[in-house]
Amino acid sequence: MSMCRAFGATLAVPSVALVLAAAGAGATASEISVNVDRSQIRTQLGHTFVFRTTVANHASSTTGSLIAHLNVLSLREGVEVDPEDWSTHRTRYIGTIPAGGSRTITWKVHAINTGRIALYVAVLPQAGLTRPPTTGRTVQLVVAERNTLNSGGILPLVLGIPSLLGLIAGGLQLARRRR
């Protein structure tokens, strides 16, 4: 655990590891894993939530420099999701991981659209791009509708203040002409 360096926060390595592919020099296939601390998240529109991924190197040698990237997509057809809106810091350059070591990355995400959303993290080497990326388990996100603003009540205000000022300006103009 002493080799585990956290980005934002440290978390214990989850028990279930998704081992998919190799990444970087020194590591071979099935020796890099990406573990996600949550498989399902329920939140509301506009809320911010956090989840963590741990990238572990199970090989006996140090990996090359690695990059972790967060992807966001809607599971419902026709809903456009712009990942940039969801997280401003989606690409993390995590560097090398020593043999048996791990890095924990904290992802801060802002729920922008309602519905069923999928999040996943892909880890790929900075060198050796012909290899496929290693991805973690998909986080299923359910974003519920939320109304924080009372839009109906604002109409009298947005119409009333300019009208009042208009009346005062008009009245003043009229008074000046009469004088």
Added chain:
Amino acid sequence: MAASARTMSKRHRRGWAIVGEQELRDLWLGGRGLLLALAFSVLVSVIAYLTATNQALNFLEQRESVNLTLQVAIAMGSLLALLAAADAVSGERERSTLESLLLTPVSRLDLTGGKLVAALSLWLAAFVITIPYVWFLGRGIDLVADAVITGVVVGTLLAVFLASLGIVISIFANSNRVSLSVSLFLLLAIFAPTQLPSSAQKGWAGELLLRVNPLTAGEHYAGKILVNGHSWSEDISWLISPIVAAAVFSAIAAIVGARCIRLGRGATE
């Protein structure tokens, strides 16, 4: 000596107060101030309505909607103060009323002070107009008091800075058109960093640019308090450039106003 200084001080206070009163009368009873206030209220109404109704704009949180409305109000209120100040001397010169103004028994420093007060009244009016919108958008989350205090502090500093800048430009400008054009150009230059992509605002150079620019620094400070819920002192260093700009430019306006207001164009005659 002290009595003489007190008399001088009273005379100065009376002088700028008289000029200020006359300027305020011209601005507000003449109708120009009310028309600008009306235009401002229409703009703030549109912004407030959009933030309150259109969730597709990503203004999902009440805090963000309050912050956006307040920032627009600060920016536009300061712009109004700048426009009024940019007309202060060059406008009088162009309307051929500067000569009679210079013949009045008040010092040129008093003239400058009175005109600055009148220009700042537009900011004050703009802020008063903004309060009901801020109250509506921020009610229920204990944000109204913070928004009002932040708006007063940041907005007044920026308004003093921009109005002083406008007066300095107006004193040296050959015509009112030049004065307004230069003022608007400078205002756009000051606003430009707000349009930079977020990636360009990162790193030491990006942060330095945001900190040095009084407008971006002031709005950053307001955003940190209103959106992120920071304490007043946590980001206080972001207020350095608005404070310095307000102090330096008001001093420059006072010095230039006292020494350089001339009847002829370009402050040379």
